[in-house]
Amino acid sequence: MQLLAPTPLWIALTIGMLTAAGVGMFSEGASRRAFLPGKTSAGHYQIELACGECHTDSFTNSDQIQSACQRCHGGELSEAEDSHPRTKFTDPRNAARVEVLDARYCVTCHVEHKEEQTREMGVTVPEDYCFHCHQDIATERPSHEGMAFDSCDDVGCHNFHDNRALYEDYLIKHLDEPAQLGHQRFGSLSKTETTTLEREAQTAAALSGEEGRAYESSAHGRAGTTCNDCHADAESQAWLAKPNQDSCRECHRREVDGWERGRHGMRVAAGLPPMRVGDGRVELASERAHESLGCNSCHSAHAMDTRNAAAEACQSCHVDDHTKAYADSKHAALWKKELEGVGAPGTGVSCASCHMPRVGSGNDGGVYVQHNQNDNLRPREKMIRGVCSQCHGVEFSLAALSNDDLVKSNFASAPATQHQSMTLVRARPRDEQ
């Protein structure tokens, strides 16, 4: 157990915060914000006013912060087959390494509210920190002789946690694949398991003209979903003028859960009001600044057109270079063909193909849409297994993703060079492969 020394600052803060809570000041974000010691990282600033999500009972207990990190991220790290799990460092054989860098604790590498030392992905250790534990790598692997320690985690080399698309075995298995695999493998979505609700049915007549027709021809209209399925308050059954994600949860639990784990819905998951477009740190359309994020940011209330949601909706809000470049990409041309009915279903590449892919096996629970658009975003190699390798060889995907200019131009051209990892794998003696 690691405890921070109870410095006078801590004592003052703890007393200050308890007093503030006592007099009800805590109900106001602004006063809570005053206790923040510095700017919160890109991953967490949306929920920074929900102090209790990370700082539970006391502000000084590292084990409590650790369990908060575990509660929200433990699942994804174990799914990622974390290469450096805590168990590696509670093993007495690694005690010497832990003395140099205590990798048992997340906060050793991810402290919070310290903008000046925070790099991408909330990492707060210097870039060459792998050195502390792997200084002998050139002896174990002569091919690594002379490589700089700040290059270990370059895109396509290694990650600290998720190496599923980088393991040697994986690369060897996919050596010499062509750039284009010539087939697509996105599965069809499974039917929604509908909860039958015993509520009074209403007709689309109550929705005027075009909106009514859109509803009737939508998946909901066709499936016989009633107005009250969304518009009746769960407790009082009173008419809700503006249904939100709580109305969808009953029938679409997985979509709502995913949405709450990413940057579109994480504030709602922390019990805060939904994210406002104007509060975003990434580049977003200023004319939508006042809007709050919800399911109908992408899905219009009654038409629920998923094709519009997959690219057009995103482009109306996101205005960074990468997003703007999409329209001119070969992927966008393929998506347009699919929309026009010229391309077969699954051959187009929309924003959602990469950022909200269809996941699941079809065996257990079926194929559904990953609504956490941060799930495969960083590190980028996460996109290889679930997305690119549906259509491209792994070598091509790795080379394309490791090129920042190609990401910025939304993959405007083929990558010019091969990735070094492939060169190394190829150079390994046959009997070692």
Ligand code: HEC
């Ligand atoms: C997403 C998680 C998270 C949220 C939310 C959060 N913090 Fe923190 N905070 C941390 C972490 C991690 C540390 C570093 C702890 C460590 O070094 O052991 C920290 C450290 C601190 C420190 C000590 C800084 C220092 O220099 O030692 C203070 C004070 C603090 N937080 C206040 C707040 C307040 C007030 C809020 C709410 C307004 C808040 N935090 C919300 C994660 C969070």
Ligand code: HEC
């Ligand atoms: C209440 C849930 C919650 C808690 C507690 C929490 N996080 Fe997060 N964290 C999130 C969400 C949601 C995101 C944003 C989505 C994403 O990037 O995956 C995020 C983002 C991050 C990122 C950045 C990922 C990126 O790609 O930019 C890191 C690193 C991280 N968290 C580590 C931690 C650590 C370490 C702790 C404990 C100090 C912690 N988190 C506590 C929910 C939480």
Ligand code: HEC
């Ligand atoms: C020794 C340093 C170190 C420790 C300890 C550490 N991380 Fe990380 N973490 C990193 C680095 C470096 C990255 C950047 C991506 C990579 O290399 O995997 C990262 C990325 C992440 C990400 C975003 C990317 C992803 O793969 O999902 C999350 C979330 C995260 N860490 C959570 C945690 C949590 C939770 C803990 C504690 C259980 C933890 N980390 C412990 C170094 C560390």
Ligand code: HEC
């Ligand atoms: C706190 C110590 C520590 C740090 C820091 C650390 N590692 Fe490791 N790493 C280990 C241990 C322990 C193992 C288990 C194998 C061993 O004993 O060498 C390991 C194993 C590995 C492996 C073997 C593959 C695997 O998944 O089993 C790779 C690759 C690796 N680390 C890369 C890195 C990279 C890249 C960094 C920096 C981003 C890093 N490590 C930082 C301790 C560390």
Ligand code: HEC
């Ligand atoms: C009473 C159950 C129920 C509720 C409540 C509900 N839905 Fe649905 N939803 C369905 C059914 C049934 C389908 C059709 C499923 C199918 O064909 O697989 C569907 C389909 C969808 C589709 C896919 C449309 C398409 O064209 O494929 C979207 C998007 C959707 N719902 C979003 C929502 C949103 C957003 C909410 C909340 C505002 C919501 N649903 C509330 C039952 C419900």
Ligand code: HEC
């Ligand atoms: C799948 C969920 C769903 C179903 C089913 C549904 N609606 Fe809606 N409805 C919504 C959402 C979401 C909104 C937009 C709320 C907002 O603007 O925030 C909305 C908005 C409305 C509005 C405008 C409310 C206002 O005050 O601006 C009316 C009127 C309405 N719906 C009537 C109906 C009628 C009548 C039916 C049945 C024929 C129906 N809805 C079926 C989800 C649904």
Ligand code: HEC
């Ligand atoms: C109504 C506006 C709106 C729409 C529509 C929208 N987004 Fe977002 N998006 C946001 C906001 C706000 C954030 C949070 C930005 C932040 O925290 O800086 C965000 C975050 C993201 C992120 C995470 C960025 C990061 O750096 O972690 C990705 C990726 C993303 N959106 C992709 C999409 C895609 C793909 C679509 C369409 C399928 C879409 N968005 C539709 C407003 C929108």
Ligand code: HEC
């Ligand atoms: C950022 C845009 C965006 C947001 C926000 C969003 N969706 Fe979706 N949703 C999509 C896209 C795109 C698809 C279709 C993807 C595909 O066809 O592969 C989709 C598909 C769906 C489907 C059909 C999936 C299936 O398996 O048939 C449902 C149901 C759904 N969304 C529900 C929701 C609910 C509930 C919310 C709010 C928690 C929500 N969506 C928020 C973009 C979004």
Ligand code: HEC
């Ligand atoms: C072929 C796959 C692909 C397509 C198509 C695609 N993206 Fe991306 N997107 C990526 C990759 C890879 C990244 C880089 C992730 C990283 O390393 O931060 C990214 C990053 C982003 C980011 C984060 C930018 C930031 O500064 O944090 C947003 C937002 C985003 N994409 C939105 C979109 C939107 C909107 C579309 C459609 C107009 C789209 N993307 C199309 C693969 C794709």
Ligand code: HEC
């Ligand atoms: C559904 C299939 C599909 C998926 C998924 C997909 N692509 Fe593509 N991609 C294609 C096709 C087909 C082309 C166009 C080939 C042509 O017209 O020459 C293409 C073109 C490209 C190009 C431009 C090649 C050139 O010659 O100009 C790059 C770079 C690229 N894809 C990278 C990626 C990356 C990286 C991912 C994953 C993040 C990805 N793609 C996901 C099918 C896909």
